[in-house]
């Protein structure tokens with residue numbers, strides 16, 4: 001049965017490496033390490049892109065923006081998010097809401113979360129009220145707890161823009 005709603009889930013991890021800042025949710029945050037990545041390493045946006053693509057069974061971020069492709073070297077991940085949002089919209093779907101969590105001991109993210117929500121919402125074409133971003137530590141356990149990297153998870157709900165049931169992409 002084709003319903004007018006679809007859900008998607010995304011997960012991503014990037015390891016800390018040399019650098020003096022991280023970019024999370026489109027916000028540059030000073031830090032004593034950077035994140036190792038082909039792009040700007042925005043782990044939250046990557047998880048969100050995978051959730052959006054997954055909702056319509058369109059594969060994952062690496063399929064659309066291969067890590068070996070020089071076009072994506074150092075790319076601002078907000079560009080990737082806007083491209084994924086355009087794919088969703090072109091298929092007649094809109095974002096209902098997003099919920100996401102970033103897992104790291106440091107940097108502390110609380111003061112940046114409002115800006116992240118505004119930027120992600122702008123890229124998705126929704127109000128910031130439809131975009132939730134949370135942060136948690138893993139209580140010093142595991143690779144995030146040891147400060148080896150940052151993980152992020154996201155879930156999305158998509159709704160048909162016309163309110164009618166239709167088939168998904170994929």
Ligand SMILES: Nc1ccn([C@@H]2O[C@H](COP(=O)(O)O)[C@@H](O)[C@H]2O)c(=O)n1
Pocket residue numbers: 103104105106107108109110111135136137138139
């Ligand atoms: N990188 C982080 C991690 C957490 N926070 C905030 O601290 C609160 C408590 O974290 P716990 O892991 O002890 O539950 C959490 O709810 C966040 O508000 C943060 O800002 N940055």
Ligand SMILES: C[C@@]1(CO)OP(=O)(O)OP(=O)(O)OC[C@H]1O
Pocket residue numbers: 012036037038039040041042046061062063064065066067068069072
């Ligand atoms: C964002 C892309 C772009 O090439 O590369 P990375 O920044 O390495 O990120 P990752 O989540 O490992 O892979 C997805 C890729 O699409």
